[in-house]
Amino acid sequence: MSATAAPAVSAPAISPGAPVGWKVPATLSVLAVVALVVFGFLGSAQTAEFGISASGDAFALPALRVPGMATSIVLGVLMAGLAAWSVWLKLQGRRTPGWAGPVFAVMFVFSFLVWVVASARTPSISLAGLIAGAVTLAVPLVFGSLSGVLCERSGVVNIAIEGQLLGGAFTAAIVASVTRSPALGLVAAAVAGALVSMVLAVFSIRYLVNQIIVGVVLNVLVSGLTGFLFTTVMQEDPELFNSPGRLPILEIPVLSAIPILGPILFKQSVVGYLMYIAVAVVWLGLFKTRWGLRLRAVGEHPKAADTLGIRVNATRFWNVTLGGAIAGIGGSFFTLVAIDSFTKEISGGRGFIALAALIFGRWNPIGAFFAALLFGFADNLQAILTIIGTPVPSQFMAMMPYLVTVFAVAGLVGRSRPPAAEGIPYVKG
Amino acid sequence: MAHKENGGVVKLELQGISKAFGSFYANQDIDLTVEERQIHCLLGENGAGKSTLMNVLYGLYEPTSGRILVDGRPVRFAGPGDAMAAGIGMVHQHFMLVPVFTVAENVALGAEATRGAGLLDLDVTRTRIREISARYGFDVDPDALVEDLPVGVQQRVEIIKALVREAKVLILDEPTAVLTPQETDELLDIMRQLRASGTSIVFISHKLREVKAVSDVITVIRRGKVVGDAAPGASPSELAAMMVGRPVSLSLDKAPAAPGETTFEVTGLTVTAPNGTRAVDGLSFAIARGEILAVAGVQGNGQTELTEAILGLQEHVSGSVRLEGQELLGRSVKEVLRAGVGFVPEDRTVDGLVGPLSVAENLVLDLYDREPYARGIGMRPAEVRANASQRVEEFDIRTPSPEAAAGTLSGGNQQKVVMARALSRPLKLFIASQPTRGVDVGSVEFLHRRIVAERDGGTPVLIVSTELDEVLELADRIAVLYKGRLVGIVPAGTPRDVLGLMMAGVTPPKAETDAEAAAEHAAEAAAADAAQAEESPRPTRDSEGGTL
Numbered sequence: 001m002s003a004t005a006a007p008a009v010s011a012p013a014i015s016p017g018a019p020v021g022w023k024v025p026a027t028l029s030v031l032a033v034v035a036l037v038v039f040g041f042l043g044s045a046q047t048a049e050f051g052i053s054a055s056g057d058a059f060a061l062p063a064l065r066v067p068g069m070a071t072s073i074v075l076g077v078l079m080a081g082l083a084a085w086s087v088w089l090k091l092q093g094r095r096t097p098g099w100a101g102p103v104f105a106v107m108f109v110f111s112f113l114v115w116v117v118a119s120a121r122t123p124s125i126s127l128a129g130l131i132a133g134a135v136t137l138a139v140p141l142v143f144g145s146l147s148g149v150l151c152e153r154s155g156v157v158n159i160a161i162e163g164q165l166l167g168g169a170f171t172a173a174i175v176a177s178v179t180r181s182p183a184l185g186l187v188a189a190a191v192a193g194a195l196v197s198m199v200l201a202v203f204s205i206r207y208l209v210n211q212i213i214v215g216v217v218l219n220v221l222v223s224g225l226t227g228f229l230f231t232t233v234m235q236e237d238p239e240l241f242n243s244p245g246r247l248p249i250l251e252i253p254v255l256s257a258i259p260i261l262g263p264i265l266f267k268q269s270v271v272g273y274l275m276y277i278a279v280a281v282v283w284l285g286l287f288k289t290r291w292g293l294r295l296r297a298v299g300e301h302p303k304a305a306d307t308l309g310i311r312v313n314a315t316r317f318w319n320v321t322l323g324g325a326i327a328g329i330g331g332s333f334f335t336l337v338a339i340d341s342f343t344k345e346i347s348g349g350r351g352f353i354a355l356a357a358l359i360f361g362r363w364n365p366i367g368a369f370f371a372a373l374l375f376g377f378a379d380n381l382q383a384i385l386t387i388i389g390t391p392v393p394s395q396f397m398a399m400m401p402y403l404v405t406v407f408a409v410a411g412l413v414g415r416s417r418p419p420a421a422e423g424i425p426y427v428k429g
Numbered sequence: 430m431a432h433k434e435n436g437g438v439v440k441l442e443l444q445g446i447s448k449a450f451g452s453f454y455a456n457q458d459i460d461l462t463v464e465e466r467q468i469h470c471l472l473g474e475n476g477a478g479k480s481t482l483m484n485v486l487y488g489l490y491e492p493t494s495g496r497i498l499v500d501g502r503p504v505r506f507a508g509p510g511d512a513m514a515a516g517i518g519m520v521h522q523h524f525m526l527v528p529v530f531t532v533a534e535n536v537a538l539g540a541e542a543t544r545g546a547g548l549l550d551l552d553v554t555r556t557r558i559r560e561i562s563a564r565y566g567f568d569v570d571p572d573a574l575v576e577d578l579p580v581g582v583q584q585r586v587e588i589i590k591a592l593v594r595e596a597k598v599l600i601l602d603e604p605t606a607v608l609t610p611q612e613t614d615e616l617l618d619i620m621r622q623l624r625a626s627g628t629s630i631v632f633i634s635h636k637l638r639e640v641k642a643v644s645d646v647i648t649v650i651r652r653g654k655v656v657g658d659a660a661p662g663a664s665p666s667e668l669a670a671m672m673v674g675r676p677v678s679l680s681l682d683k684a685p686a687a688p689g690e691t692t693f694e695v696t697g698l699t700v701t702a703p704n705g706t707r708a709v710d711g712l713s714f715a716i717a718r719g720e721i722l723a724v725a726g727v728q729g730n731g732q733t734e735l736t737e738a739i740l741g742l743q744e745h746v747s748g749s750v751r752l753e754g755q756e757l758l759g760r761s762v763k764e765v766l767r768a769g770v771g772f773v774p775e776d777r778t779v780d781g782l783v784g785p786l787s788v789a790e791n792l793v794l795d796l797y798d799r800e801p802y803a804r805g806i807g808m809r810p811a812e813v814r815a816n817a818s819q820r821v822e823e824f825d826i827r828t829p830s831p832e833a834a835a836g837t838l839s840g841g842n843q844q845k846v847v848m849a850r851a852l853s854r855p856l857k858l859f860i861a862s863q864p865t866r867g868v869d870v871g872s873v874e875f876l877h878r879r880i881v882a883e884r885d886g887g888t889p890v891l892i893v894s895t896e897l898d899e900v901l902e903l904a905d906r907i908a909v910l911y912k913g914r915l916v917g918i919v920p921a922g923t924p925r926d927v928l929g930l931m932m933a934g935v936t937p938p939k940a941e942t943d944a945e946a947a948a949e950h951a952a953e954a955a956a957a958d959a960a961q962a963e964e965s966p967r968p969t970r971d972s973e974g975g976t977l
Binding site for chain 1: 541549
């Protein structure tokens with residue numbers, strides 16, 4: 001296959017004779033049957049209650065109360081209809097339109113929620129709490145995936161997100177504890193993340209070591225190092241070394257009282273607000289500025305960038321470093337916002353979920369943000385469902401975020417295109 | 430060796446440039462002067478060191494010794510940025526364009542206009558692109574994605590990139606390799622236009638016809654050294670002899686084909702690409718014993734998929750491929766090879782050879798598990814060695830020893846290894862894709878003779894080449910592919926410009942509705958067929974054509 005421009009083959013238009021796959025119709029059909037049978041016919045007839053307003057809201061909206069089995073059956077029939085339509089289209093040789101997937105997904109998730117809530121011991125959950133918690137859990141994921149976006153868009157694979165998060169979390173805790181200033185802890189977290197990233201950058205860019213191996217080794221290294229310092233230093237004198245204190249939650253008056261959206265957008269810690277700013281800035285920077293154009297160029301076609309006088313390896317080095325700093329800030333969330341102390345492995349594999357979010361979000365900051373939200377949602381849902389007592393064993397619930405990750409990345413992403421030069425060191429000549 | 434025949438201002442001088450990679454000198458003591466408003470051609474074989482020299486000039490390589498002068502002042506280029514600042518622009522053989530960027534983004538990259546705070550101002554770039562497009566008659570949309578553009582247009586984007594940076598000297602590295610004959614002519618016109626507007630051009634090529642058509646001065650390079658200068662009026666054989674260092678026969682003088690029974694038939698062959706497009710779309714053709722069918726077309730129009738489908742390397746293939754009555758489709762590659770198909774893949778380094786393995790081992794890659802090279806589960810190294818020394822001699826493979834790693838050989842010798850392997854057993858069909866790509870002129874001649882010898886031995890031969898010269902040289906009949914479809918099959922004597930149009934997808938006149946034209950053409954074709962079969966042994970060729 002020649003990689004050089006092929007006018008005939010690279011033409012974007014899909015010829016009318018292009019085959020329409022069975023993937024979409026088949027997937028929809030199977031899921032529709034599952035939803036109809038399991039959520040519907042085997043569901044509980046209890047009424048499920050979804051609270052919409054929280055206690056501090058400006059005005060209260062009534063809770064949504066739906067009969068469990070009936071709702072799931074109705075949704076199941078709708079989904080079966082959609083699946084049947086998709087099959088019919090396939091038989092006509094036509095494609096299922098793009099909106100069908102998301103609409104189906106929303107119905108499926110809601111049907112699942114109704115089923116699981118209705119069959120719980122206390123058939124009531126708060127939607128506001130569910131979503132606010134999802135955002136909270138997504139914060140480190142978002143920072144981690146932004147780090148990945150910067151590194152990978154510039155052509156360096158970043159498996160070390162986990163190490164960057166963990167390094168940030170540890171450094172934030174120890175610096176904030178010693179200086180008695182969570183703000184300094186936040187800055188230190190960024191520096192720590194950047195340092196972890198610099199190791200990745202030096203080895204992968206300067207010494208051309210396999211980037212995946214460096215990343216994996218870094219994760220192990222940071223995990224070991226922080227674990228060692230935790231037991232030898234922090235646990236010796238937790239008062240001095242492991243009580244960072246929390247960053248305050250800054251509530252914006254009036255706006256924070258809007259139901260559902262208020263707490264998400266206007267009742268956050270500094271780190272939470274920084275997350276929104278970071279997503280916007282990275283997106284804007286990547287696609288609207290000179291910096292972003294050059295960053296993407298060295299990740300797509302470094303030689304072309306080089307022939308235009310752009311210093312490829314320097315560009316990569318500094319963007320990888322910047323990515324690490326962003327991930328470091330994300331790490332501080334664990335020790336300065338979520339809880340006010342460090343424990344071993346506090347990042348708990350979220351760096352890898354961030355990696356998945358980055359791919360699911362197709363290397364786009366906004367895509368990665370929503371992907372991270374989805375994973376945060378799955379994570380929070382399993383926590384809440386365990387609390388309200390569903391008949392599903394909690395071990396299965398605990399699997400949910402990871403199942404969602406695997407299916408999201410494998411099934412829904414399809415052929416997304418990573419930066420062309422990702423993972424390939426650039427050597428002149 | 431400064432030439433002053435134009436009396437123009439000296440723009441660019443290279444003095445005593447040498448560039449060594451380890452102990453190997455890619456360039457040795459090269460002097461070159463490019464005058465203002467001149468098209469200066471660097472002519473040389475593949476691997477002669479032309480591209481290395483230009484990469485030195487463009488600041489991509491640091492010269493081992495020697496100096497560069499611009500307008501008489503010595504300059505040192507630490508990188509392409511310095512070269513661009515000095516007014517030197519380069520269009521690389523493999524385009525330096527980011528495929529997922531728009532034209533404007535590609536042109537802006539590295540010299541971006543901003544609105545302050547680093548915010549891109551692509552409108553400035555768009556305006557410049559439109560200005561330049563208007564001046565030179567390019568039809569380039571600044572907001573098109575580069576990967577969606579045809580190769581010819583991508584090349585114009587490259588030229589725009591250099592012009593936006595106000596290049597006074599433009600280096601074009603093998604610019605015609607990817608173009609149809611018509612696009613090539615357009616490019617030559619653009620070059621003349623650029624010269625008229627004050628840009629001098631360094632034109633790197635190994636194609637004599639183009640070089641003679643457009644150059645003011647020709648400098649010939651061989652094995653890293655300047656052989657001498659030639660005037661554009663020099664004859665092709667003179668130029669070729671300078672390139673190669675010995676007299677070369679530019680024409681093959683092959684005997685007329687004596688087609689026998691038709692044993693290879695392809696019917697309705699369709700290959701669906703992963704993106705759903707049809708890479709090969711309903712191809713039907715047949716080849717007789719003792720006949721060469723050459724497939725012409727611009728790179729990427731389904732040639733790769735066609736040969737790979739016959740061999741069983743492609744998925745999603747429908748239709749029928751029959752060799753001596755046996756269906757080949759649906760069989761494994763090994764079965765197809767065992768059925769008597771010899772295959773030379775288009776990229777020897779990727780698909781043709783296992784670089785780290787020895788020449789001897791590479792020569793038996795297709796038969797290694799059979800007698801006499803294997804017995805039971807064991808190999809028989811003595812047999813492998815014996816076979817190797819025989820092939821090395823027969824195909825004149827220049828290798829230190831049959832035990833040398835195949836990857837260390839020169840391109841031409843690697844190709845001889847691939848060819849020797851394919852031709853070392855009795856064949857019922859021989860397929861060669863790009864049989865002489867990146868091969869020195871001397872080896873081209875040899876490889877072409879071997880292909881014709883295979884034909885004369887009574888094997889149907891399918892050649893795929895993107896070099897029209899090669900197609901014209903070898904073909905008994907020519908099939909032209911465009912976007913996976915067969916535009917037509919024409920006799921070997923078909924003029925170059927007709928083939929050029931066909932390569933751009935224009936159906937030959939016989940398909941036109943004009944009955945008269947059709948009849949005329951049919952008569953012509955018949956005459957040509959007859960001539961080819963009975964009288965004239967050689968296809969009519971462009972007077973200046975060479976297979977270089």
